[in-house]
Amino acid sequence: MSGITLYDFELDENCYKVRLLLSILGLSYRKVAVNMVPGREHLGPVLMALNPRGSLPILTDGAVVLSEAEAIMTYLARAYDAGNTWLPPAPKDHGAVTMWLQFAIRDLHAAFFARRLAMFDETGDEVALSLAARRAFRLMEDHMTAREFDRAAWFVGDNPSLADLALFPAIALSRDFGIEHEAYPALRRWMRRVRTIPGFVTMPGIPDYY
């Protein structure tokens, strides 16, 4: 048993990103279930001490304490991906993966909020969030369409990378907030490929068939 602990909320897509990578890397870890909604346990003193931002996921590994899914994924890839494929070292691919991780944080943030609005009764501008989420999905669709012209299957390079794992949840869960997959044929094909990655796991809202 490794010393990894994940503070996790089952229905949260950012926690799911980390669970997905941990499973794919074949790492055993201790999972601490946090009742984020409706319990708001992530804002209690214990977790606030670990992560003053008051967000999940949080990962600890020995003395290492990290929050934010993309940062945790980067850490896990560097620390435990022996094949070095999930965060490719070649400058060009490394830069591109980092760009898409940034996209997952910034451009897809609207999708994250749109889902919280729909699932957890939070407040926000539903129309604006949906528009922004669709704009982000369209950029992903255009990118994967272009990739297919080059017979490429993944967002970056010849292998699946952290980019694919970080981008997958928002679109795979988009029906939770009323965005169908009709307009994204290239992303539909890509999502089917993601499901074939050894170690792939689902979460509530993401069926294992597609």
Add this chain to the structure above:
Amino acid sequence: METGWYPVALAEGLERGTSTGTRLFGRELVVWRDSAGASHVWEDRCPHRGMRLSFGFVRDNHIACLYHGWQYDTAAQCRYIPAHPDLAVPGTIRVATYPSIERLGIVWAWNELDSAAPQEIELAERAAVTPVRSLYVDASAAKVFDALVLAECPPLKNAGGATQRSRTDALVSFKNGTDEILVAVQPLSDVEAALHIVIAGSPDIHGSDSQKRVSAWGEALRRDVEGTPQARELRHEVAP
């Protein structure tokens, strides 16, 4: 809404054993391809409780509803009800279907449910087509056609002279020299349309390079149609 043949998907993009939901004039359709390679276009509604079949999945030669697992064969006939595994399913339980056909690398549907006698599709098949992409636009089909009939054909392999356009109810052809691009327009709703774009000619000639050029052309057309503000040219201040 006129009765006729309308495009609903690019044939190549619809992989075996998969399904997708789409719309024609606001009505929900499920488009799927069975494991033998045949494509089907049905009403996206399970006869059991009306759930969308496109949320379900394809296994072998049937499509299964996500909700209670009723399974339908390629003739849209219900064959299996998990809650009653020994029941001989009555022949009356079937999904309503649209006549459909593949032509020019595109799946077409006749937009009349369970029509006994759709007209012949008038589009002549080509020796080879290169699929480009389906492009979903936030604008009506009429607005898309208005833009298409003014569009120029991007140069591919053998351009020459002016673009010649011709159109039928659902298809626009752009010819330039021996290059030809075909754009089929699917009216999704009053305010959304899909463009299914192919290049006439073999993928050996038009793979990758031409596909990228036509795809970028389509994206520019989408920007125009949706009325996104034109990107202003970057102006570099040059010190005197």
